[in-house]
Amino acid sequence: SYVLTQPPSVSVAPGQTARITCGGKNIGSKSVHWHQQKPGQAPVLVFYDDDSDRPPGVLERFSGSNSGNTATLTISRVEAGDEADYYCQVWDSTSDHVVFGGGTKLTV
Amino acid sequence: QVQLVESGGGVVQPGGSLRLSCAASGVTFSMYGMHWVRQAPGKGLEWVALIQYDGSRRYHADSVKGRFTISRDISRNTLYLQMDSLRVEDTAMYYCAKDRISIIENWGQGTMLTVSS
Numbered sequence: 001s002y003v004l005t006q007p008p009s010v011s012v013a014p015g016q017t018a019r020i021t022c023g024g025k026n027i028g029s030k031s032v033h034w035h036q037q038k039p040g041q042a043p044v045l046v047f048y049d050d051d052s053d054r055p056p057g058v059l060e061r062f063s064g065s066n067s068g069n070t071a072t073l074t075i076s077r078v079e080a081g082d083e084a085d086y087y088c089q090v091w092d093s094t095s096d097h098v099v100f101g102g103g104t105k106l107t108v
Numbered sequence: 109q110v111q112l113v114e115s116g117g118g119v120v121q122p123g124g125s126l127r128l129s130c131a132a133s134g135v136t137f138s139m140y141g142m143h144w145v146r147q148a149p150g151k152g153l154e155w156v157a158l159i160q161y162d163g164s165r166r167y168h169a170d171s172v173k174g175r176f177t178i179s180r181d182i183s184r185n186t187l188y189l190q191m192d193s194l195r196v197e198d199t200a201m202y203y204c205a206k207d208r209i210s211i212i213e214n215w216g217q218g219t220m221l222t223v224s225s
Contacts, residue, residue, distance in 0.1 A: 001170075031210065031211075033211050033212065035153070035212070035215075037153075042203060042215045042216065042217050042218055043153065043203070043215050044215065045211065045212065045213055045214070045215075048211045048213075049211070085152075087152065087153050089153075089211075089212060091210035096167045097155060097167065097169060098143065098145075098155035098158065098210070098212065099155070100145075100152060100153045100154065100155060101152075102152050103152040103153070
């Protein structure tokens with residue numbers, strides 16, 4: 001089955017840029033979506049596809065890229081309110097399953 | 109505005125059964141696929157199942173195949189997850205979510221299942 005690998009944690013100072021990676025075999029050929037989960041809350045979609053697509057209401061500070069074996073969620077001008085767990089997600093057409101990465105805890 | 113409200117969680121003994129429900133509003137329910145996703149305490153997200161917009165196809169994670177069944181009632185705008193032969197490791201928060209071309213686009217707030225003797 002398809003596996004997505006994320007670093008367990010990323011730490012960044014306020015105002016800096018955070019980059020959260022998601023590794024998978026030839027992930028550049030897939031559409032990768034990103035979900036944010038704050039403590040005690042349900043996840044929220046913050047970026048979808050590998051283009052510059054954000055759901056309504058999501059700040060332009062969130063962007064994504066995807067190439068080769070790595071997809072990246074970039075959060076610019078990081079704020080304390082961005083502190084959360086972030087999960088990448090793909091659809092694996094080989095198994096007809098949704099696959100999530102293990103999640104990355106962003107500490108600001 | 110899409111609203112997804114889960115219900116039916118609780119405490120069940122190992123080997124027992126339970127059915128979760130998810131009421132959808134603010135969306136044309138019959139046009140979208142729907143997912144169940146779970147999260148064990150302190151762990152990451154685990155996809156459980158997907159049903160297509162018209163119920164014609166259903167997909168289940170290997171960890172629940174043969175024990176859980178996803179279904180939907182379009183007339184009631186409701187998604188279901190029938191869970192049988194429950195195990196301690198099924199203990200988790202269960203979220204329903206709306207699909208859009210394989211994107212999990214909207215999430216409910218979740219309902220908690222505890223499997224314990």
